[in-house]
Every structure is written in structure tokens, then in C-alpha cells.
Amino acid sequence: MAGAILWMLASVHAISMVLAQDGNQFVHYDFRKADLYVDGMASTKDGRLKLTNSSKRATGHAFHKTPIAFVNSSFSFSTEFVFAIVPEERTSYGQGMAFVVFPSIVDLRYGAATSYLGLFNRGNDNKTENHILAVELDTNASSEALEESDNHVGIDVNSIVSVESKDASYFDDTLGMNRSLVLASKQRIRIWIEYDGENRLLNVTLAPLETPKPRLPLLSRSIDLSKIFKEQMFFGFAGSTGTIRSHQYILGWSLAIGGKAQSLDISQVMDLPRPPPDHLPLILAVASVVAFLIIAGGIVYLYQRNRYSEVFEQWELQYSPQRFSFRALYKATRGFKENRVLGAGGFGKVYRGELLDGTRIAVKRVSHGAEQGMQEYVAEIATMGRLAHRNLVQLRGYCRRKGELLLVYEYMVNGSLADRLFDGDNLSWSQRVHIVKGVSSCLHYLHEGWGKVVLHRDIKASNILLDEDLNGKLGDFMIVARLLKPRVL
């Protein structure tokens, strides 16, 4: 069974080889096996027939080496081929290409590049001695050829000026209407060129590869080939480039003399070579990620800067040992969390916190309206900071933000005397006496033990704080109160 299939395959293959070798009929899918003459930019090295490459203002030709005899005026031919045009640039299609029937190899070599498509030149254009018939697939409107469309199909007789041409389109049999087609679309397009010698009619029909042959041709032109052809004619292709280039491919070709060309088997038609990887999307993706990161980083930076922004003036330099950064206080109080509030008074809230070195602190946040008098307050804070007595709550420093002053005190584990007295008093009388003695000793220090007389001006149970040994410590001088009211001394 398997043997029989193999034999059948072998014989089918043998038949197509015979057809391919028959001068009056051939089908090519792999042009390396076709008996072609190629010149200029044309090549068949990967099996595709490639007419042009990236060279500027150059031509490429490829045609069957064996000429076909033009017997008499009833001569007919039919051909079908698949082409694809791949422009190098996005903005322009480049030049075009043509299917060509011509009498002598030498003649075509003089074909000029650019708009002459490798078919004619300035000297020989429009001469009856050319004996050239071409069907151009033109992707550049040129003034030499009196063209206005950069996407047209034309029938040329001895001249690059077409005897008839139309914008590329095909008739959609199912919709019953014409649909336009872009020749240089990097898509495989199939074209049928048929000449009926009896009626002297040349038809050109094209359609996307997958579409069956449309019922109506794009061009149908009455032409008498006996007035053009010589006894022997070559069949092939020509293409050219200008300053802008396109890569032109023929991916399958079938031809028959005196009958209908064998229809191409789409599955055997080669694909276009893979385009070189386009790095642009990748570059764009990376660039947008980088841009995003920069912007996000910028936003985070601005947010952080704003979050930790402080007010710092030149005159404060002398107090810098007592200055805390807002960032440090923010971290110490875990962002001034509500569960760290020790108490709230008329001037603001007090928060518990730990500095990086583990020191426990209490931070009083006071909002104020004006910067007026600020310099004096800060000076006073600095002075307070220099007071040192074991019954005085140590003022460790301060920080300034817009409309806000932060005072940093040492932390008192046992809270205020007021809390102890009014919420479940458990102080013994001896402890109370100890506390009173401590506070008195501190007041003595403030009033007489220091260079200047310092008045507390707000001694009350809530301003007396207790450390872990229940020593009474005087805290919260009236400086804060003065900050809010005009200072009167």
C-alpha cells in the first residue's frame, strides 16, 4: 500500500517535471530549478525569484532562457504568477516591476532603472523596433511615463507610457464590486495575464493570493500581437529601484502557450522571507518603561520631599545641635500614628516615639499661624535645652515646618501627675512628698541656680511628669503659650 502511494507520488512528480521542461508550458515554485537567465540585482538563490535588492537606481531581469516561437496571428498565451513587493521605507513604495515579453536578450540590458523599470531607456522608448509587450506593476508615479498613480497596473507596448492603465484593484465576485489592492503591501498577490489570439484581446486580472480568480479582469485591451512580436520571444520579468527601494519577489509562475496556464497550487507558493527583527517595538517598550520609572521616581521623590519638608532659615544654624529633622521624627513616631498619642492639649497633640538609637521621646506638635517672633522662640527653646536639672523634663530639641513647630522632650514613662491623681490614685503620701520636694528643688534651680531667672508660669499637676522611679519632673513651660499669643514680658 505504502509502496503504491510512493509510486504514485513519484509518477506525479515525473509528470510535473515533464511539464516544466516542455517549452510551451511550465510551472515554477522553486526558481533554482527553473532554467532562468538572471542579471543585475536579480537572484534565485533561496528558491524565490528576487528581482531587486537594496542597491539604488539599479535593475534586475529574469527570464526563461528558451525563447518561445511566435507562429502566426492566432498565437495565444496564458500566464499566472504570484508576486510581492516589500518597500524598504514606510513613506514610499519605491519603483515597480513588470512581466515582459521581448525578442532579444541584449535589448533588455539597456533598460534603465528608476521609472523605466529596466524595460526601456530615454533613447529607445516608444520605438516600434523594441517589439516589447509588458504588464507593469508600478508603485511610483513618474513624469517620464506620464503617470499619476503610485499603485497602478498598465499594459505597455514598446513604451513605458502605458497604452492602458488602472489603479490596482480586483473585482470581488461575492460582493459584486471592485476592491482596491495595494501592490507594495508586502502581501502575496496573484495575477493572470491572458492573450486570446482569436479575439486579439489581452486581459489582466489580479487578486490577493487566497482569492480565486475574479470573474472580471482589471484591464482588457484589444491588441494585435502580430504587430509587436517577432518569430522568437522571451518571457520573463524586469524590476528597478530608484533612490527609494523595494524588494520585488516572484514566488510562483505558471505559463502556457496556446492554452490555459496550469493554475498555481497556493500551498506550494513560498512565503516571503522573514523580515529582519524589528527592534523598534522593543526599544519603544523599554523606553516607555524607563520613562515610567523616571516619572514614578520623580513623583515619589516629590511626595517624599513634600512629606518631609521643613522650614530652615539661616539664623537657625547656631541651633543646629538641637534641631531634629522632620524625617527622623516622622520615623520615630511611625508617621504620627493615632495610637502613639500621649495626650492632646489646646496647643496640639503629644506623640510617643523612639529615635533610631532607641532613645524614647515625646514629640509635641504645635501649629501656629505666623512666623513672626519665631526667631525669639527658637532662641528660647535653645536656652531651655541648656537647662539641666534632674527634676526638669529635658527639652531635647525642636523641628520647624510650615505653620508647625515640633518640640522634642525626653519621654516620661509614668505620665503626668494629674493622670495619677485623678485616674485611680495609687500614690502613697511619702511618694507625694517626694514628688513635691523634687519639683520644689527644680523651681529653686530655675529661679536662683542658673544665670538668669526662668519663670515657668504654668505649674499644675498636668505639667508635672513622672519617671520610672516616680520622681516628679517639671515640664511644658509657657513658651508654647507665648508662641500663640503676642509675647509680653
Ligand SMILES: *[C@@H]1O[C@H](CO)[C@@H](O)[C@H](O)[C@H]1NC(C)=O
Ligand atoms: C544587489 O545585487 C547585486 C548583484 O548581485 C550586487 O552586486 C549588489 O551588491 C547587491 N546590493 C546589495 C545592497 O545587496
Ligand SMILES: *[C@@H]1O[C@H](CO)[C@@H](O)[C@H](O)[C@H]1NC(C)=O
Ligand atoms: C497557426 O499555427 C498553429 C500551430 O502551428 C496552427 O494550428 C494554426 O492552424 C495556424 N493558424 C493560422 C491562421 O495560420
Ligand SMILES: *[C@@H]1O[C@H](CO)[C@@H](O)[C@H](O)[C@H]1NC(C)=O
Ligand atoms: C517616486 O520615486 C521618487 C524617487 O525615487 C521619490 O522621490 C518619490 O517619493 C516616489 N513617489 C512615490 C509616490 O512613491
Ligand SMILES: *[C@@H]1O[C@H](CO)[C@@H](O)[C@H](O)[C@H]1NC(C)=O
Ligand atoms: C509614441 O510614438 C507615436 C508614434 O510613433 C506617437 O504618436 C506617440 O505620441 C508617442 N508617444 C509618446 C508618449 O511619446
Ligand SMILES: *[C@@H]1O[C@H](CO)[C@@H](O)[C@H](O)[C@H]1NC(C)=O
Ligand atoms: C477577457 O475579458 C473579457 C471581458 O471580461 C472577456 O469577455 C474575455 O472572455 C476575456 N478573455 C480571456 C482570454 O480571458
Ligand SMILES: *[C@@H]1O[C@H](CO)[C@@H](O)[C@H](O)[C@H]1NC(C)=O
Ligand atoms: C470594476 O472595475 C472594472 C475594471 O476597472 C470596471 O470595468 C468595472 O466597471 C468596475 N465595476 C464596478 C462595479 O465598479
